[in-house]
Amino acid sequence: MDKMFSGNISRKIVFTQIVCLFGFFGALLFQQINSSKIQSTYMMSDGVTVCFSRLAQTYTAGLLKLTNSPYLKNDFIKRTEECFGQSTVSLENSLSNTFNESKDSLNQLMSGVHWFHEKIIAGPSGLIDSKHFGTQINSRYSKLEATKESIVSSLDKNLTKYLNLGKYALMAVFILGFIFLFSTIFLTMGEIKRRRKLQQIESVASQELLKGDELILDHVLQVVSDALLDVNLITTRDMFVKFYNNVVTGRISSFVRPSYIEKHLHEELVTPTQAKQKSSSERPVENAANEIVQSDLINVQLEDVLTNVIDSMAGYLFTRGVFLDLDIEENLWVQASKEGLEQIVFQLISYLSKGDNNEESSKKITIKASLKDQKVEINLINKSNVFNAELLNSINSPFMTDNSCLQIAKSLMNEFDAEIDFSNQFSHTGEQMDGVVRLVFEPGTREKRLMGIKKGKKKDLIRDMSN
Incomplete structure (x- = not known):
């Protein structure tokens, strides 16, 4: 019964190992997909922030009435709208339904940015009309800024969720890996113990064989019965015991002397090898930067x-x-x-x-x-x-x-x-x-300012300067 119970335990451990393997690779696959979502969310959040910083540069240049500012040029404004367009495409290509709110907000932001650019470049001078600034453009810019903050906040919430899921996935990987390793060690120790027991049985059998033909039947029964039990051959063991009892009671007329078997059975213990895992996560780095107007200091x-x-x-x-x-x-x-x-x-x-x-x-x-x-x-x-x-x-x-x-x-x-x-x-x-x-x-060179002009003869000017 103990051997049968041990066999059931071994089968349960093997089943647990199979489940752990499937769970382990499933968690790794989930972590890979989740890492891709984290990367996409980072890129979208950074993209919206960078695009809005360009809009802020245009707004500031107009507010300060910087006539020749490159931030008010059509090329800079066009690139700003293209920047928002790329962010919109990134959100549209997202398969996650959690970004639907961000998609709607970004579309509203795109419309507001287009209206803002049309107003800011209106007029012959290309500057903000001060009369309309306080009532229209300033209030619209505040709304655009609030919309941008709402988008970034929504993306940050999704990012936090994905990061938490990533933590749980990593915890699952470590737990499943630990269970698999522990069960492997448990099975290995059990196998080593079983093989040691078989070696002891083989040693006893070798000692019995050295006695020649005068084998003690009780010893034979004990050795063979234990060996069969240790390899979980329960039915074979019962058959042998029944055969032994028939021999002892004389129901079998003659006992055929068994031939000598090989004294040493060479069995190689197969030591389980630990597979080396190389976890490599390449996070492509996207360098997004504002266009900085180069100018001589x-x-x-x-x-x-x-x-x-x-x-x-x-x-x-x-x-x-x-x-x-x-x-x-x-x-x-x-x-x-x-x-x-x-x-x-x-x-x-x-x-x-x-x-x-x-x-x-x-x-x-x-x-x-x-x-x-x-x-x-x-x-x-x-x-x-x-x-x-x-x-x-x-x-x-x-x-x-x-x-x-x-x-x-x-x-x-x-x-x-x-x-x-x-x-x-x-x-x-x-x-x-x-x-x-x-x-x-770094300090600049102070300009010399003309304080005044004094007319007079050379000797009078020298005399005044000396005084």
Whole structure:
């Protein structure tokens, strides 16, 4: 009975191993498909973010009335719409029904972008008409931005779901692999134990055979019976026992002396080999980047740039209750392009003015600029609003951030070979107080200004200068 029970256990373990193998390869196949969905979702989310950052560049250029800006050219606008079109095709080709909401939102965004471009290039100058800006274009841009955030949020939810499914699939792979390995070890140990028992039986049989013809029948019965049981030949064992009993009781007239069998049966124990798995996941990397307008760096006066940007954003900041405080050294010049520097300041102020969306929180931005260690340092201080750790890690990483304002600022700063850094200020008690955006530029050459003209004779002018 014990041997029969052991045989049933072995069959159950083998069945479990087969199930584990099917489950293991099924989980690997599911993980491969899920990884493809994760990759597609990443690409679609990044594509929508990159396309909208191009739209934000056009919007900013129009708002600042940059007449010759390449962001207002038909070629740049056409490529922006093509960018959205490619994102739409990617979503349309998706077989998952979970993207239906994102598809509808992206179609609405495409229509809004087309309308926005038609309005922004209307007029002889190709600029935004200030009369229509506040009532139409500004409100429409806000709606487009909200639609974009909705699409990215929907894609992020799907991405989170796929990542969780991937974790569960990996857990299933490890669990099934562990069960398969444990069952294999269990079967191997049982087989080793069984073969050792057979070797012991063979040893006893060899000792009996050495006695020649005088075999002890009880020993023969014990050896053969145990051997048959160990190989699960239950019926054969019963037949032999019945035959033995007939011999002992004399019902068989003569006993044929068995011929000697080979003393040593050479059986090779087949050790199960462990298959080496090579899990290789190649994630094609898609490099998507904004078109950056290359321009020669010139000497730009910081005060003029800040004045122009603040004047353009006066209405925008007033409606959001944002106060600006300037603390700038006189006659500071930096090496940059005027349009690019205006874009950087505009995008950073736009981002900081959003704050934490808490109406009761203070919205005050202080801009400080000074010359330190042969560098022009500009600090934008967001009073009483700090950056959280997750945002700091995202912003300060070498990869592009999901925020379109920060994308544009970081891209242009890299073009100018300038430094940008985000951090929090701490009080003397160690409490985080303010968020700080630090910009570091190479200083430009200060222009010499004509203060006045004085006429007179040469000796009189020399005398006046010496005094």
